[in-house]
Amino acid sequence: MFDIKSFYEAVSVKDAIQALVKDTDAEIISGGTDVLIRVREGKDAGRSLVSIHNLEELKGVKLLEDGNLWIGAGTSFSHITNDPLIKEYIPMLGDAVDMVGGPQIRNTGTIGGNICNGATSADSASTMWTLEADVVLEGPEGERTVPVCEFYTGPGRTVRDRCEVCKGFVIRRESFEGWTGHYIKYGKRKAMEIATLGCAVRVKLSPDKKRIEDVRLGYGVAGPTPLRCLKAEEGLRGHDINDSDAILAFGKDALTQVNPRTSWRASKEFRLQLIEELSKRALKEAIKKAGGEIDA
Incomplete structure (x- = not known):
């Protein structure tokens, strides 16, 4: 009970x-x-619960008139993974949430809960940061929109007031049109595992698929909240996809913007090693998915 x-x-x-x-x-x-x-x-324990689980207005994915994507906060992980719009525009997010728990959790758990829980280990979080998603909240004073990068205030804490309901997320078309991405979750086992580290990379290549026009790098469990490594991103923009020195620097620069801790899952030192290595692996996979022929 x-x-x-x-x-x-x-x-x-x-x-x-x-x-x-x-x-x-x-x-x-x-x-x-x-x-x-x-x-x-x-x-x-001993608290009252207000359920929003069955509110249809909070479920589903849709393409808005302005070309942006809307993801309802009450949309389950399984729905997101299998949704046609997600598959077409941001399959990376579907792949990321498909790593949450087991089938029962993915059928019941929602992306709104995953983000509002405030956990740095949330599998959707680093991807949502690289998508520069906006969080839509409604409370007694009305509706407001908060960029996801301003949503987290600390471990397990967000700016959402207790009386606010997370209605959904808006991902602007400029954050997914022409972009591809890849998410890597590192854990001690392949399933039913909380991330030891999560790494998300999104890239936009030049028309000839030989140069990195833009890049975004996000992490989970690399600090008390999910985070972006803006310095690493800036250093890689404009480089050839096979510039091995630039790719090496990409991982090194990431190390200057993270703050992992030691826990029973992994030491700080091991997480730092993962941060550098996974950034390069996720970058290469994202480039391949974008049609780039990378051999760096």
Whole structure:
């Protein structure tokens, strides 16, 4: 049995917000794959839960009139992986969330919960950073949009107020048109594993597929929050895809912008080794997916 004070099934986002305002001890629950674990462990025991799990307005992926992509916060990982729009425009995100837990978790867990949980190890987080996604929140004061790079405030903490509902994510067309990417998750085992390190790289190649016009590098578990390595990105732009010195510097520059810690999963030193190596591996795979013939 879970130690839950009360459980309320919201009929709309506004209804959920009202329920949160009314009960100062209440918190949001969607798929429950994170919240119920905290309740079972006693961290959130005795609290009220407001469920948004069955709100259709929070589910699905759609292409907006302006060409941007909308991903509902209540969309499950399995749906994202198999969605035709995700497969066409940002398959990297589908690949990343397909590494979350096992099939049961992926069928129930949602991308909104994965991001709002605030964990640096979230498999969707580093990819969403390289996509420069915007987080759409609605609360008692109305709706607001927060860039994902400004969403995290610390380990397990975000700017989302307790009475706010994450409605979804907007990915601008300029962040996916002409881009390809690759995500690498390193763990001690192949399945049902929390990332020891996650590395996401996105590239935009020149028309002849020989030069890197733009690049983005993101990490999970390389610091207290997900992060981008802007210095490494700047150093690689404009270089030939087979410039081995530039690719080597790409990994070295990443080391100057991370702050991993030692945990029972891995030492800081091992994570630093992964940070440098995985950046190069993910970059090469992203270039190959973009049609570049790389031999560096």
